[in-house]
Amino acid sequence: MTNTNHRVVQWATGNIGLKALRGIIEHPSMTLAGVHVYDPNKVGRDAGELCGLDTVGVAATGKLEDVLTSGADCVLYMPRVFDLDDVCRLLESGANVVATCGVFHHPPSMDPAVRDRVEAACRAGGTSVHSTGSSPGFISEAVPLVLTSIQRRLDKIIIDEYADLSRRNSPEMLFDLMGFGRDLAPFEQFRADYLGASFGPSLRLIADAVGLPLDEVVASGELATTPRELTIAAGTQKAGSVAGQRITITGLRGGRELITFRATWYTTTDLDATWDLGDTGWHIDIQGDAPLDVTLRMPISLEQMAETTPAYTANRAVNLVEAVCAAPPGIRSVLELPLSTPTFS
Template sequence: MISTVVWGTGNVGRSAIRSVVAHPGLDLVAVLVHDPAKVGRDAGELAGLGYELRLPATDDIGAVLAARPQAVVYAATGDIRPDEALADITRAIRAGAVVVSPALYALYDQRNAPPELRDPVLAAIAQGGGSLFVSGVDPGWGNDVLPLLISGLGSTVDVIRCQEIFDYSTYDQADSVRYLVGMGQPMDYEPPMLAPEVPTMVWGGQLRLMARALGVELDEIRETTDRRPLDATISTRTMGDFEAGTQGAVRFEVQGIVDGEARLVIEHVTRIHASCAPDWPTPPDGDGAHRVIIEGRPRIEVTVAATDEGENRSAGGNATAVGRLVNAVDWLVDAAPGLYDALDVPLRPATGRLGRKQR
């Protein structure tokens, strides 16, 4: 059994605990939290498992890493604290752990990551012998391994489009939804996530990964953005009210240009309520879905709708993204120490988990 730590218990961390507990090769040995109110609470309770794991959460990072766990699922956010996330992750790598995380966007395409991010990770690997694999909760698999797999089913490929389509009214991350993405803000507010070049910083690496796998060169990466206001005030269970006239929906594309044409596209269609921008792409039902469209011959369209924590497809998307990371841990433990990306780490079957219940 691989001794494994989950660091963080928010939207991603809850799914990570459940995924680690379900994996027959992993042993959850510690859960790290930042919020003093969570210290001492049982990991099963924090994860919403419905039963106790008899493992109290702790904020003692030093003690947890001193025990030399083999793996760390770093589930704390890096959205508004990238420097702290990098410091945490390199600390775990120096302790000899394999680390998987969605927190550092620029490392999706680790080969082209900026030196100020890549060099500290490589130094930590050389010092401690650990490894790092970063894949997104957008979800990473929907913008790299899934479209690449599907592309191999056709004769010709003209355009690969990867879509995330979500209604975030049930999402429990108010700071990201309101301030990073701008939902509920005046229409003249510039959300940090939509500022020029930021979408490219976050999703450009996945375009480069696809281009590398397909054997093409990108001329450039372009961005397009559209925003719509709410027609009426709406109320959410987790984040309160969003006023009429404020931002209610965002649609943007990050386009990989090949020979002057947008051939690789990552598109996000995000709403705070289904009534906003009804003419934009919508999920087949529920809160959201991820979709890959291969324009070519034949035309291929695959939609993935995952649910978790009840019928919440926002949580379902997190769960599948986390599953990609957690299910890579045993492969990484067997591999040489290093910095890996989605083209390095295979997507494998859920061996040993068919019909296996958590409890």
């Protein structure tokens, strides 16, 4: 693949979007074609200013029409909420799309009506669309596929994700959205189902790739409490309140667990549960005729997590722009793209 200068639009400027925006501006073979924002206070501001760089002469817009007429080769699509109409308009206009939402990880398991509409938009614009990120994406697809490449028999894959949230100063996220600090109650299944919808497509993708398609994907969750009062960055938790949660998504084949993704998030290691609590990062266990036990740690302090972790998602999206632009029209999974190789200046 030859490096070509691509005109790229950054869509949305949250923590991950701002990291991606900076990546586009600093990339040696990309030109920033535009920035789409949702906050009215950001409209009209220079893109460089938004992400802490010098001005670059590109003003942020809140209008889809401005993006459609920007001449973009690719849009890095990173909103909080996926909008099918917007994505199809972008694809029809001739702009490829790299998204950090999990809609496109496994095309065969997508809602057929959504898949057909997106495929039609890709044909109309001669474009492709791809979902990526760190989790799901890097850890649930790219890494397991590499590790299975030295197997001739695969018995099981277990992917563990760990997150110590004790220094995350985000009360709304931890207490309101995730439910930490509440009294113990039955696990709310919708939380497991939400994560299952995000990671299930990746598990199916791996299984399809190795010739062992899954029969079903199931999701479940567990809660754990702490026996003591806690003071964490987000606030105070009383003794006996929820301080750990573990959600397990399992892909079954022939009634047997073949691929499992398990997310364990906690605000203290002092829990009334016998869970393995790894450092923030991932662990992958490959069981087969060439077994592997792999740990990927984030070697940064908990205080640095909030400012550093956006790179794990944003950078992979930036690095895949060239491959997605070169791909045939349609929804493209990681199996249909070359290895994501970064280009440095």
